[in-house]
Amino acid sequence: MPTIFHKPLAKTDGQFPRRALTFAAVTACLVSTFIAAAIAIPMMAVWRTDLGLTESETAMTVVSYFAGCVLTLFFFARLSNFFGRKPIVLAALLLGMAASLIYGSALEAWDINLGRFLQGFSCGFASSAAMSWVVDSAPLKHPWLGTALTAAGPNIGLSLGTLIAGAVLEAGILTPSALFNCAVALLVICSALAFASTETMRFGSESLGSVFVPKIAVPARLRARFFASAIAFIGTWGVGSFMQGFSAYLSSVVFGYSNAFLAGLLYLVLIVPNACMGVAAGRFEARKALIFSVSLFAVMALVAFGTLVHPSVWVLIVSIALTGAGNGAACSSGLKFLLADTNINERAGVISALYLSAYVGSVVPNLVIACIPTEVTQTMIAAGFYVWVVACLIGVLAFVRKAK
Numbered sequence: 001m002p003t004i005f006h007k008p009l010a011k012t013d014g015q016f017p018r019r020a021l022t023f024a025a026v027t028a029c030l031v032s033t034f035i036a037a038a039i040a041i042p043m044m045a046v047w048r049t050d051l052g053l054t055e056s057e058t059a060m061t062v063v064s065y066f067a068g069c070v071l072t073l074f075f076f077a078r079l080s081n082f083f084g085r086k087p088i089v090l091a092a093l094l095l096g097m098a099a100s101l102i103y104g105s106a107l108e109a110w111d112i113n114l115g116r117f118l119q120g121f122s123c124g125f126a127s128s129a130a131m132s133w134v135v136d137s138a139p140l141k142h143p144w145l146g147t148a149l150t151a152a153g154p155n156i157g158l159s160l161g162t163l164i165a166g167a168v169l170e171a172g173i174l175t176p177s178a179l180f181n182c183a184v185a186l187l188v189i190c191s192a193l194a195f196a197s198t199e200t201m202r203f204g205s206e207s208l209g210s211v212f213v214p215k216i217a218v219p220a221r222l223r224a225r226f227f228a229s230a231i232a233f234i235g236t237w238g239v240g241s242f243m244q245g246f247s248a249y250l251s252s253v254v255f256g257y258s259n260a261f262l263a264g265l266l267y268l269v270l271i272v273p274n275a276c277m278g279v280a281a282g283r284f285e286a287r288k289a290l291i292f293s294v295s296l297f298a299v300m301a302l303v304a305f306g307t308l309v310h311p312s313v314w315v316l317i318v319s320i321a322l323t324g325a326g327n328g329a330a331c332s333s334g335l336k337f338l339l340a341d342t343n344i345n346e347r348a349g350v351i352s353a354l355y356l357s358a359y360v361g362s363v364v365p366n367l368v369i370a371c372i373p374t375e376v377t378q379t380m381i382a383a384g385f386y387v388w389v390v391a392c393l394i395g396v397l398a399f400v401r402k403a404k
Helices: 019-038 040-050 055-075 085-104 109-136 144-171 176-196 220-255 260-283 286-306 313-339 347-362 364-371 378-402
Strands: none
Touching (some): 019 109, 019 176, 040 055, 055 109, 055 220, 085 176, 109 144, 144 176, 144 260, 220 260, 220 286, 220 364, 220 378, 260 313, 286 313
């Protein structure tokens, strides 16, 4: 095994070889993985028309993606502690390429589900190995850049991918197949950059058997804080996961028509305020910020889903933007609220439990829509999310009050 896989350079050697290249390359890998994943969001408008996807089939594409993410984060999140960062990041990029190739020749819903499932694995590996590699290789003079880019990387990728794909498809610059080929080319370039980068994790730092054992633990004293934060994550992510698959559906109901650019733009209206407020909320006291942000999210989400029954373009745009702002602030303040009373030995297990619950719980709305045997109506979706959002608000407020 080459030395590059055996020596943990990032922590011990200071300016290890190709540090700047490694940091830039791995950041590009992280962002590009989510750019490739985001292309499927505006493409739902095309697939709904060309393949005649039903609401249930659309929901199942989201379920497939989250299933891949959950399986990866639960069972394989620490594979890079055995194999090293580089092999797992390369695997994430290869899975993203495979998903894009499947999309490019998709003929039915099953093809899209398979692609989304593989993309879930790709993003899950990127969320573990690539994020760890970014932190490992952060500049010595500006170590905060590593943490900042791991937090912002997925949203940057989702925003860029959604905007670029929507604009390209609507302008007719490329066919869907050619667009996915470009995604493959992007990931190939990232693979070359990753291969040229410096490994930062010693091969076999953990035994192969131990890395498959999930390390998830919530101390008893943190349970009230954990449930408050977990409910905030699940409630807000549930709405976000709906928007991933149904932005085209929502725009068709409210605007009266739908296309790839409009679907992508509507998702951007949600995700950009989400990212901005996620950073801004960190400046405020966690308990008060969590209460305020979840309340903002709940009220605005109720207004947004109300437009399914009483369509209004501007009401939808404003309410979706404020829903995204509340979403980002709730997750940021919820995580801060949870970690305020943890020690260094508890944090990894607590964070794993939080994100696992968020991925599992947030897929529930789409799973319910996918399993409804009858035709899903706009009123049914609105009523279901009314219950979901109100339950989220009540749950968070109850556990915040209970937490010491």
